[in-house]
Amino acid sequence: MAIFSLSLSWASTTLSQKLSVPGSNEILPRVAAFSGNNSVTCTVEATVNEESNCKRRLLLLGVGALTTSLVPANFLFAEEIPKNYTSFVDFEDGYSYYYPSDWIDFDFRGHDSAFKDRTKQLQNVRVRFIPTEKKDIHELGPMEEAIYFLVKHRYAAPNQMPTIYSMQEKTVEGKNYYTFEYELTSPNYSSVSFATIVIANGRFYTLIVGANERRWRRYRSQLKVVADSFKVLDI
Known part of the structure; x- marks a missing residue:
């Protein structure tokens, strides 16, 4: 089974329109999403399978890997990523946000990232989106x-009390954008x-970031950075 690894550094690697996988005749689409991870290792068989978890990890390439040919200059330099956070950007689906650098990606059912x-x-x-004919959140009614x-x-x-x-x-x-803080209390546990x-x-x-109620006070400020960082991109 062939295995390949990609290692990328800030503004030093140019990505073409398509990515060729060594040892395979398959040509992968241009990478459209990335995060602060600096290397990716996947099997060829897993990567060409669009349903595999490896595809998600391939997309999560280092934030410094994309050159201005893929990333608008105003996006790259408009603001500095806060210390101890990593930026996740999905150009294909049109959104970005920060998350704590020591967190790991995982599959959350029904969510895009x-x-x-x-x-x-x-x-x-976690982030998810659904189609809508509305143009702005004000169309949902009063906040x-x-x-x-x-x-x-x-x-x-x-069974939860909000x-x-x-x-x-x-x-x-x-x-x-609307950002709001809420608690859900059930007989067994509470989350905020x-x-x-x-x-x-x-x-x-929709981006939701949360924690167990017992840990909320300690990590509230950290998680607020994530909520406030959420931004949509034009696609």
């Missing part, structure tokens, strides 16, 4: 009503999360 703490399963971030509906009827399970602590709105590059939502590209995007 997800990262978690290595030892705390409930401490994680308070829209957020209450989402938390009560979309995020909370039947509590909303805060909500805020911001506008970045003409796109409106930040959610950031935005509508763009004909999609309703």
Whole structure:
């Protein structure tokens, strides 16, 4: 079984329109998503299988690997990534965010990307999107009503009691975002999360980052950085 490894460094490697896998006749599409991991090792058989977990790891190439031919200059240099965070960018699906550098990627059912703490399963971030004909989150109605509906009827399970602590709105590059903090309490445990939502590209995007209620106070500030970093890109 052939195995290949990719190692990339800041602005030193140019990626072509297609990526050729050594030892195979298969030609892979241009990489469209990446994170701060600096190397990827996959079997050829797994990489050409679009359903494999290895494809996700191949896409998670180092943030420094893409040159300005793939990354707009204003995106690369507009802001500095906070210390102890890594940037994840998905150009194909049109979004980006930061996550703690010591977290690892994992499969979260129904979500496009997800990262978690290595030892705390409930401490994680995940992103999903669904098609929509709406153009802006203001079309959901007043912020308070829209957020209450989402938390009560979309995020909370039947046996969970929701509590909303805060909500805020911001506008970045003409796109409106809601970010809100909420707790879900069930008979067995409680979790607290930040959610950031935005509508763009004909999609309703949702990022949720949270932790067990007992750890929330300690890690709240760290997780707020993740929630505030979520940004959609034009595709």
